[in-house]
Amino acid sequence: MKIEISEKSVRNEIARTVEWVSGQNLFACYQCGNCTAGCPVSFAMDLGPHQVIRYTLLGLVSEVLASNTPWICASCLQCTSRCPKGLDIARIMEALRTVVLRKKERLDHISIVDLTDDLIDRTPQIAFISGFRKFLS
Amino acid sequence: MGRVGVVFCLCERLGDSVDKKAEGIQETIEKEVDFNWLATHPGVCTKWGIDFLIKAVREQKLEGVVIACVAPKSVGPTLKKAIVRETNGTVLTRCIGLPVGNPEPSTQSETVETLKRSLDELRNEKSPQRAGPSIERAMVVGGGIAGMTAAIDLGNGGYETILVDRLPSIGGRMLQLSETFPTLDCAQCTLTPKTVETGQHPKIQLRTYCEVEKVEGKAGHFTVTLRRKAAYVDWEKCTGCGLCQEKCPQKTPSVFDRGVGLGKAIYTLSPQAVPNKPVINPETCRYLQEGKCRVCEKVCPVDAIDYEQKETFIREEVGAIVVATGFDLYPLSQIGEYGSGSIPDVVDGLAFERLLSASGPTTGEIRRPSDGRVPKEVVFIQCTASRDPDRYMPYCSRVCCMYTAKHAKLYKHKVPDGRAYVFYMDIRSTGKGYEEFIQQGMEEEGTCYLRGRVSRLFQDGEQIMVWGVDTLTAKRVEIAADMVVLATAIIPSEGAGILAQKLPGVETDVHGFFTEAHWKLYPVDTGTDGIYFAGCDQGAKDIADTVAQGSAAASKVQALFAQYRNETSPEAQGQR
Amino acid sequence: MDYLYFPGCTLYTKAKNLDVAARECAKIVGFELRELPNWTCCGATFPLAIDNLMALLPPSRILATAMEAGGNLTTLCSVCFNVLRRTSYLLESDLEKREKIFDFIEMEYRDGLRVPHYLEILRDEVGFETVKAKVKRDLKGLRVAPYYGCLLLRPFDEMRFDDKENPTILERFxxxxxxxxxxxxxxxxxxxxxxxxSAPEVAIECGYAILKSALKNGAEVMVSTCPLCQFNLDTKQREIREEYPEFQGIPVLYFSQLMGLSFDLPMEILDFQRNDVDPLPFLERKGLL
Known part of the structure; x- marks a missing residue:
């Protein structure tokens, strides 16, 4: 597969939105992969956090928005804490989630109707509140 | 001082706003600054610019002149030298910087302030007096390969040279190395002839186990006070037989062996040490700590042990100083995610050198510090604490790519059924023969290179769990390693900052490396005439570059001595 | 020594066993937890989008209420602690956002409010020596794995709770x-x-790895500080065992329960029934009851 890269793709709208919402400079990333190396849930991600940054920067927007990565991220901040460039990668993930969740149509990433009574009964409220805040439009 | 003038160089590098800027500044200057003559010129660094300056200085009968231009560090010395030459040293010069691009009002007022300061300095400077020829004797601080190179060059040039080292013997970091890239020459075989030559050189006087206490004076006439630490051994009597070391009952982790080997409380750094005289470490010596033992005293056949020995101070008069204080490695204790130095089988590059070294604690066998087993899976991590502006050091340490490739290769030679993994971000192999060396390591030794950083290390049973990544496959990588070698960042050696404060006019950068007078044109010059540096105290570099700087610093000193001898005016003296 | 206490949504319900024991223990070591009046949910996440001021309103309002009431504000749940501490840091350091938020909630910002965690009070104000002096039941030989998780520690610059790679406050406790x-x-x-x-299979992997590692290193019980950690590490052991039948299980207690046990508090207060993996049989076998 080849990709065409131009000024337009490198400065794509999603990248700029992500930079604005996260307050992070995507160009600062030098792709060392430390975020992916230390991420406790990267085993379940289809793109590693470092790839998400790269794809966003190069304008591979549809791949990024289709990836499960921001929705697997648990905001544990291990990546943020060890990034040698001081990037707050957890904020980049949050920005990507908001790009999706702030669209006009509802794009929920938790299906409330599918939550079982057993789960609701056992789960502490904070899990629902934080989950809903992260994953519901 | 009599009349002083100000010249603004308005070359094209100032950009489109030259005229406007000159006008703006000129107005303020005329209002606020006290001077006798002001002019502008479109290019003072050119031949006709220099002619203009000299003509003006003569016609205006100036005794001092301040030149403002965009590149004061590189242009200043040339202008200064020309004016000195043409006026026989009677006119003093200062060169100050102008900001490039559109100046903010604040930078403009900064320029005006600098100008005022320079004029004050000019006025306060004593009119030139003959200082006489230099003391043609040099001091080199630091007995590593840079310092030895400088000392040998100076000695060969016929100048008496004092070589100072804070350790008991010379040789420096290179003495700790096993083999060196890209030739895999034995470091000792390269170094020992140099240490011996230094020790036997009729013009070189060794002052080991000494630290610089105070430096006074200026180029040509420095007075340096050295503090000779208490060795508790009378070196005049000592024959270097080594019996004391053999019999000393105290064994503690050796600093020289980076903690992977044990050392005695009375020690020399190596059997080939120059000078081959031991010292007692007062922090580990049983007698000096607990008042019991005195074994070394009993066995010494010449009564050289002296527990009462005190530190002494030595004054030396020299004309020039070369500072070559070398480097340290970033401390493992500060790297939390890699275990803060608490995992015994996670070592730094120098510790691995000691394990590889035939004269090291394992006589060259690769054995784990924890249990002495031969490690079969070894992970090397490049850029540890380097290229990490957020938490550690932002710069590239320059030698780690190469020595890690060397480590992996030597490991493979010693443990043929072992596997070496290297985590890297980029491979920087810019020296002669370096890239070939890296490629050969990959192709012929099968070193497995993984492109990415390691997020975390921890002890996992008897092994070390390595959580890394290979960004080329974009997969998280876990390796259960037997041993991990961290290529930690090169930092200035401990105390370099304190030494810099003792050296008049010598500055260090934010990381503690010495600042050169000009990034490109004066790479071994400090801000002060007569003080030069060489090696890793100026920034990370390999042995070849270090040796080149050692020779460069020595030739600067020799040129200085020659100039002081030949030129009549002291202002002409000094190379910048 | 009095502290305003923010219980948050979970402490009076699902995490009663964290709350009750902690408040009883506080009295024993010499401080009192006074419930913050009119508290609301903190939002349970600190907003990571820098333009999301909305999510900062509840924690700001909670902090403002504490400022009004006077005194310092403490909490037990790591999620609440993280949200309140980060919000407090933001209000101190970002004056523009502070002004906007306080304009909106129509309350007054007052300097000087501290938001210590319960454990920090033990460490910095009560002192672990005092805690030690109150111990009644000898738990000698009980091997405890202290689990910190994320929210107490990160981001380090804002939380300033303990070393980010090797914290030791729980060990000292x-x-x-x-x-x-x-x-x-x-x-x-x-x-x-x-x-x-949202992705239970992912959380199960995380929980399993943590518990397995503690067992491998010889732990007999684990202590946690957070209802959400407790859920993933204790309650979910049922699911973990379904996935990994060889997993033997390990009791996970709130730190306050273990403290209460050492102070010899009555079983009603320790409330071990709420823990999914009942620690009592093990403690009995160990001869600690």
Whole structure:
């Protein structure tokens, strides 16, 4: 597969939105992969956090928005804490989630109707509140 | 001082706003600054610019002149030298910087302030007096390969040279190395002839186990006070037989062996040490700590042990100083995610050198510090604490790519059924023969290179769990390693900052490396005439570059001595 | 020594066993938790989008209420602690946002409010020596794995709670009540957090790795500080065992329960029934009851 890269793709709208919402400079990333190396849930991600940054920067927007990565991220901040460039990668993930969740149509990433009574009964409220805040439009 | 003038160089590098800027500044200057003559010129660094300056200085009968231009560090010395030459040293010069691009009002007022300061300095400077020829004797601080190179060059040039080292013997970091890239020459075989030559050189006087206490004076006439630490051994009597070391009952982790080997409380750094005289470490010596033992005293056949020995101070008069204080490695204790130095089988590059070294604690066998087993899976991590502006050091340490490739290769030679993994971000192999060396390591030794950083290390049973990544496959990588070698960042050696404060006019950068007078044109010059540096105290570099700087610093000193001898005016003296 | 206490949504319900024991223990070591009036939910996440001021309103309002009431504000739940501490940091350092938020909630910002965690009060104000002096039941030989998780520690610059790679406050706490802390590498790894709602299979992996690591290093029980960690590490052991039948299980207690046990508090207060993996049989076998 080849990709065409131009000024337009490198400065794509999603990248700029992500930079604005996260307050992070995507160009600062030098792709060392430390975020992916230390991420406790990267085993379940289809793109590693470092790839998400790269794809966003190069304008591979549809791949990024289709990836499960921001929705697997648990905001544990291990990546943020060890990034040698001081990037707050957890904020980049949050920005990507908001790009999706702030669209006009509802794009929920938790299906409330599918939550079982057993789960609701056992789960502490904070899990629902934080989950809903992260994953519901 | 009599009349002083100000010249603004308005070359094209100032950009489109030259005229406007000159006008703006000129107005303020005329209002606020006290001077006798002001002019502008479109290019003072050119031949006709220099002619203009000299003509003006003569016609205006100036005794001092301040030149403002965009590149004061590189242009200043040339202008200064020309004016000195043409006026026989009677006119003093200062060169100050102008900001490039559109100046903010604040930078403009900064320029005006600098100008005022320079004029004050000019006025306060004593009119030139003959200082006489230099003391043609040099001091080199630091007995590593840079310092030895400088000392040998100076000695060969016929100048008496004092070589100072804070350790008991010379040789420096290179003495700790096993083999060196890209030739895999034995470091000792390269170094020992140099240490011996230094020790036997009729013009070189060794002052080991000494630290610089105070430096006074200026180029040509420095007075340096050295503090000779208490060795508790009378070196005049000592024959270097080594019996004391053999019999000393105290064994503690050796600093020289980076903690992977044990050392005695009375020690020399190596059997080939120059000078081959031991010292007692007062922090580990049983007698000096607990008042019991005195074994070394009993066995010494010449009564050289002296527990009462005190530190002494030595004054030396020299004309020039070369500072070559070398480097340290970033401390493992500060790297939390890699275990803060608490995992015994996670070592730094120098510790691995000691394990590889035939004269090291394992006589060259690769054995784990924890249990002495031969490690079969070894992970090397490049850029540890380097290229990490957020938490550690932002710069590239320059030698780690190469020595890690060397480590992996030597490991493979010693443990043929072992596997070496290297985590890297980029491979920087810019020296002669370096890239070939890296490629050969990959192709012929099968070193497995993984492109990415390691997020975390921890002890996992008897092994070390390595959580890394290979960004080329974009997969998280876990390796259960037997041993991990961290290529930690090169930092200035401990105390370099304190030494810099003792050296008049010598500055260090934010990381503690010495600042050169000009990034490109004066790479071994400090801000002060007569003080030069060489090696890793100026920034990370390999042995070849270090040796080149050692020779460069020595030739600067020799040129200085020659100039002081030949030129009549002291202002002409000094190379910048 | 009095502290305003923010219980948050979970402490009076699902995490009663964290709350009740902690308040009883506080009295014993010499401080009182006074419930913050008119508290609301903190939002349970600190907003990571820098333009999301809305999510900062509830924690700002909670902090403002505490400022009004006077005194310092403490909490037990790591999620609440993280949200309140980060919000407090933001209000101190970002004057523009502070002004906007306080304009909106129509309350007054007052300097000087501190938001210590319960454990910090033990460490910095009560002192672990005092805790040690109150111990009544000898728990000597009990090997405890202290689990920190993420939210107490990160981001380090804002939380300033303990070392981000090797925190030791829980170890010191465990020692003070006479147990033996067990070091295990997963003590600062994430439990899976709210992924237990959205991607339960991911959270199970996280929980399993943490528990396995503690067991491997010889732990007999684990202590947690957070209802969400407790859920992923204790309640979910049922699911973990379904996935990994060889997993033997390990009791996970709130730190306050273990403290209460060492102070010999009555069983009603320790409320071990709420823990999914009942620690009592093990403690009995160990001869500690």
């Amino acid at each position: 465990v020692e003070s009540i006479g147990c033996e802390p067990v070091d295990f590498p997963y003590k600062i790894e994430c439990c899976g957090s709210f992924q237990s709602v």
